[in-house]
Amino acid sequence: MRKTILSTALFASALGFASCSHAQSGDGDTVELGEEAPFTATSYGTFAAPWAIAFEPGTGRIFLTEKAGTIKFVAPATGTVGAVDGAPEVLNRGQGGLGDIAFAPDYAESGTVYITWAQPEGEGALAAMGRGTLVCHSDTHCELEDFSEIWRQSHVGERFGHYSHKIAFSPDGEYLFLASGDRQEGDPAQDLMDNRGAVLRLNLDGTAAEGNPFAEMGSPADQIWSYGQRNLLGFEFAPDGNLWDLEHGPAGGDELNLVVRGANYGWPVRSNGDNYDGSDIPDHTEDDGFTKPAIFWNPVIAPSDMIFYTGDMFADWQGQLLVTTLRTTAIARISVDAEANSAGELARYTMPTRLRSIAEAPDGAIWVAEDGGEGRLLRLTPAN
Template identity: 60%
Template sequence: MQKLILSASILPALALASCNAAATGDSAPTASTTGEMVSGEMVELQGTSPFAAESFAELDRPWALDFEPGTGRVFITEKGGTLKVMHPGTGVIGTVTGEIPSVVDERQGGLGDIVFGPNYADDGHVYLSWAQDAGGGMTVAAVGRGVMSCSDDAACTLSDFSEIWRQSRPAERKGHYSHRIVFSPDGQHMYVASGDRQEQDPAQNLDNNLGTIVRLNLDGTPAAGNPLAGQGSPRDQYWSWGHRNILGMAFAPDGELWEVEHGPAGGDELNRVMRGANYGWPTRSYGENYNGDPIPDHSADDGFAQPAIWWTPVIAPGGMIIYDGSMFADWRGQALIANLRTTSISRVTLNASANSANEASRYEFPERLRDIAQAPDGAIWVIEDGEGGRLMRLTPGSSD
């Protein structure tokens, strides 16, 4: 079941495409040095909000965040190639040293996702994605794995880092890397989103892994049981294809994988990710091309997997979680999407059996939101997009 979101009360009439949105924000970045103390500052949110928001740091174009298992430390990637660490309990922020990959910091490229591995307590493995120089002005999205060690809350080092996966062919354009990473609930497999690199057609060409979600072993090799496992590389990596630019991906408590991706001029969509499914880009979309040329909408008989919900005008989604904590207990099993264009968090209820979803509420924020994470205590953390983007902790405030 698809749902078209057009409510004028919560969506401005926007003509620009989601991925071309200019960053907002009126504060300059303040670079934090190792051992710098930071303290929370309350943030005034717009409209009626269920959150009390506290800002802990201003960062230089932050892109992703994740919590280190067992310690409470939060790690944040900055697009320019820096990895930060902060402990909310001590208020100390530092810069991770060691083998941070060299990135191409251009347009949408740079240092991307950070995710702690499912066996982190035993092996210390942390995974990073980034835009990598492929020579001749070309780039690829890459994923690597290393070992994180910390002597204190502000002194952490990444070692034994090596690349374990990359896009199968480079592209000249510096956008639509996607490169989000999630692990299966059983901790056996890694899923990586690989964007279409603004080229569209590769998403329907199975001879490359652009416009796909790949399913891998934890060392980056293709996993057994993939739908095209017997067809050689790179087809043996694919889990699904026909994707445009995935910027949020998460497993629900019932084990279902969901992703949220940018449409073109309209048609941002949330999809339940199914094994061997083709999601239709660029053959079908609920948006249209930037030049105004139409793209056929999905139809019941078009042979493609249908989005559970789509947005026109766009929300320009960033990161996404599916909440399972106790601090916002009524939201368990619901998706929370950090939005760039609408400077908001969308709360979405999910119905996997019906392949449907519903935007239950939208909460306004002062600036564009790039990523969202759930802390061990159930608090929700977000990072703002751009220079001076704030790291904020959200706890219950007024009732929704």
């Protein structure tokens, strides 16, 4: 049966929809928003199914992956748009394609960039990750040099969703944490000899890091940090050093989790949602032996990305989680308490369409990429 709603939300009024064209100047194009919006929005162009956005350290340029396999970048000061050669060939099918982009902790010295993607394998597919050196030849042309695969999922999936493949570096810059989705199969999330449906803790070269909780079992269990997870699309370290993830539930039960070493989050044995055919999945209970979500949503919000805000432009939001969503076409603002393993939704700001990714600029502005074939790249700044 359908579960009851655990979280509560404050809803901003619906925001108006506005069209825009490709931005050619730093001013961009203004997007009409409702009077209740706490921010204004400026468009910096449209892109073909953008999936992830990230700011290049030291330059303020924003890099963006497009699902079909291309990488673009935008210089906000001028509106100049450039392209990056050397991305891997991807399987653009279902939920798969080009995935995350992340700059190495030592990017200023090494120029290393990490990319994830959906890779074809026989009749199926798997998630992969590689790294290379970003070399820029002009204001509109960069290249990934010496790019090579350094990690892949241990088993090929016959379905074409739930790749997750989000990247987060530990605050000390020593480790790479990787979200590896269950590939719509469920059972791999409870199998420690399958690195799907799990959070992985890796060295920067993609190998298993020492000190992981199941290392004595050998590969690929030696990669796993936590497991029992489904489709992790939000993945971020908080300012206090704790790692959090946002997961899609089935028919109900989207959840925010504090990622704990060795923890089992229960999927597919437990969920606060139901199967898509309407059959019941047992709810989490206090004595079920699984780690509980800090908050869950019924009906779902379909989370797509998240950041912990640390800037000064929206000073009252510092330390809070900003979540972009697909189902509710909104940005949700959430407070978290790691010690209590709890969270609460503070507000929800409806946007014109589905949102795919979010990032914080060096100046504290918030940038989001819309989902879809003509997804806009929007810069959000305070309304007053």
